[in-house]
Amino acid sequence: MNKVELLAPAGSLEKLKTAILFGADAVYCGGLNFGLRAGADNFTVEELEEGIEFAHQRNKKVYMTLNMIPHNKELAQLPEYIDQIKKLNLDALIISDPGVFAAVKKEMPEMEVHISTQANNVNWASALFWADQGAERIILARELSREEIKEIIAKTKGRVELEYFVHGAMCISYSGRCLLSNYFVGRDANKGDCAQSCRWKYHLVEEKRPGEYYPVEENDQGTFIMNSRDLNLAEEIPELIDIGLSSLKIEGRMKSIHYAATVVNTYRQLIDQYYRDPENFKADPELLAELRKISHRDYTKGFYYGKPGAEGQRYESSSYLRSYDFMGVVREYDNSKREAVVEVRNKIFKGDELEFIVPGQKTFTVNASYLLDEEGAEIDSAPHPKQLIRIPLKIEVPAGSLLRRQKEN
Structure with a gap:
């Protein structure tokens, strides 16, 4: 087939x-x-x-x-x-x-x-x-x-x-045929400029009672009805x-x-x-x-x-659920040193438990027992976006693989 x-x-x-x-x-x-x-x-x-x-x-x-x-x-x-x-x-x-x-x-x-x-x-x-x-x-x-x-x-x-x-x-x-964004802020969803007005928090107010807000659901903080x-x-x-x-x-x-x-x-x-x-x-x-x-x-x-x-629908909030941070991109793998060269996207610390996302494979976790900067000097953290660092990695991975780290509770 x-x-x-x-x-x-x-x-x-x-x-x-x-x-x-x-x-x-x-x-x-x-x-x-x-x-x-x-x-x-x-x-x-x-x-x-x-x-x-x-x-x-x-x-x-x-x-x-x-x-x-x-x-x-x-x-x-x-x-x-x-x-x-x-x-x-x-x-x-x-x-x-x-x-x-x-x-x-x-x-x-x-x-x-x-x-x-x-x-x-x-x-x-x-x-x-x-x-x-x-x-x-x-x-x-x-x-x-x-x-x-x-x-x-x-x-x-x-x-x-x-x-x-x-x-x-x-x-x-x-199918995306929406006028809310256009009506509220003049941004036309049908021209690619949607403000996602449906994700905003709304209250109900009666015309002759300005300032008196009524919950649409049983929630006095408003509701995300759309x-x-x-x-x-x-x-x-x-x-x-x-x-x-x-x-x-x-x-x-x-x-x-x-x-x-x-x-x-x-x-x-x-x-x-x-x-x-x-x-x-x-x-x-x-x-x-x-x-x-x-x-x-x-x-x-x-x-x-x-x-x-x-x-x-989710009526309580329009926020995203985020349990992991995206940390970096593998730019190359050094077989001789068994290290991954990583372009940093979020601050990485020595000792971090980093999860590798590799094409066609299940993810796996590696401890960053040391970090090296571009000159080969050991560092405790890599704070700068786009910074290139080396991380120990026994498993060879292709360029383009990604790293993430679980958020703390």
Whole structure:
């Protein structure tokens, strides 16, 4: 059978390379215009060229978002932007607006097009419509249950590939079609500049009683009535593969490289484990536990088993759960000295218990019994971001491996 694609977010060139090194089959990223993540680093043309070359050298793919919903003013800039895109060796464009779709198909008829989740694809008729227009893939809305997904797959009969989100942040609004941010602070979510107003704390106030705040829930400090939990379908991998999805997508272009490495590494190993022995597959608890070590909100299965109701929200707080700190990146391994050369991201102390995240492997812990600076002098701590240090490590690890440290209670 065709192996399902693992698709990872790439909010920057470093995140693109990290996702690919840790096992993504493809990544999706945004250029400087017409994407929906204005807060991400996004890519210059030069960075896109480098990222695409890096991916293609490893037989991986790069998809670029062109999924903004443009007004006339933005639309006028589209022809020039398409001219820039033509020069790139992209594998697909992700589009939501019919006008943008038509322009791309006219100017780049050979370009593969994926229809964004922003287009609210929740039924088989919509999927067939886009297939008739020439779309090669539909990114299904998060608001679909497994039974609905099965029906769409059955009705489309392989005419179009289907992609589905399996991990990451959930949006309170239908497939991201939200006006809250625009209303409150003038930042348009449909142009990539969402302020995440749904994560704020709210009170109820009656018009004629200003200053008298009423809790919406039984909590006199207010309530996070629109704060969605994070999606986690790692345990559903066997069914997600068996029902015929083409791509399993991870959300998080604005997340850290620690997030990208951990989530991609976990899903990569679970997917590969399933293909090796489908009949006896059982999700490894150690791998599932990895997804609790990244910064995340409480997890939910989203709409996969039907409408989630109250359990899909977290009413007490919008804060992230963070039990580990991202400490550094391995830049090289010195076999002769059995040391890892590490680029520091957070202050490392001599004696720290450091957990190594290595592509395709389970994590392991090493005691930093000594630290050496670039001159080879022993130091008690490495406080400076981007500082290069040496840490004793008996196990050889590839460049790009990451380090983290458990937070103290």
